[in-house]
Amino acid sequence: MNGDEKKGSFRLDYSAPTDDERREIESIRGKYLPQKESATKMDKLRALDAKITSTARAASLSLGVAGTLIFGLGMCMVLEWSVVAGGVVVSVLGAAAAACAHHLHTFLLRRGKEKYGDEIIKLSGELLGDDRRDGSRADASDDRSRTDASDDGNDVRGSEE
Numbered sequence: 001m002n003g004d005e006k007k008g009s010f011r012l013d014y015s016a017p018t019d020d021e022r023r024e025i026e027s028i029r030g031k032y033l034p035q036k037e038s039a040t041k042m043d044k045l046r047a048l049d050a051k052i053t054s055t056a057r058a059a060s061l062s063l064g065v066a067g068t069l070i071f072g073l074g075m076c077m078v079l080e081w082s083v084v085a086g087g088v089v090v091s092v093l094g095a096a097a098a099a100c101a102h103h104l105h106t107f108l109l110r111r112g113k114e115k116y117g118d119e120i121i122k123l124s125g126e127l128l129g130d131d132r133r134d135g136s137r138a139d140a141s142d143d144r145s146r147t148d149a150s151d152d153g154n155d156v157r158g159s160e161e
Helices: 019-032 041-079 084-128 138-149
Strands: none
Touching (some): 041 084
């Protein structure tokens, strides 16, 4: 503090943000602005897919990690504390919980597909421009039927001149 400044005052120096800083500021600011209620169909499709897969993944990972930790506790009981019977029981319970993680993932994934599958098929059909609900490709079946039905004698495959 030099002699020119009064005690208790402060000095503020302002400089305009650079282009990179401005983009970062706008990016951060955008996270806190209210979201538009009219999300696009693609955003809705992504959100539904993420909801199904992330829920199943998070639950199965949680069960697997918890089961592994319980298994480790049982092993610790056996090896460090010499509680063999209790440690074996705890280890078996932990191993069973960890083994059920895959089955939980499959169950939750199937349930999510049943719950949101129709809506996902409808949205994806709208985005692709078709209204089929079975997810098959119309052009592949049309090509096959055209190939089978076109036996007009002009087929060059297998004919030699």
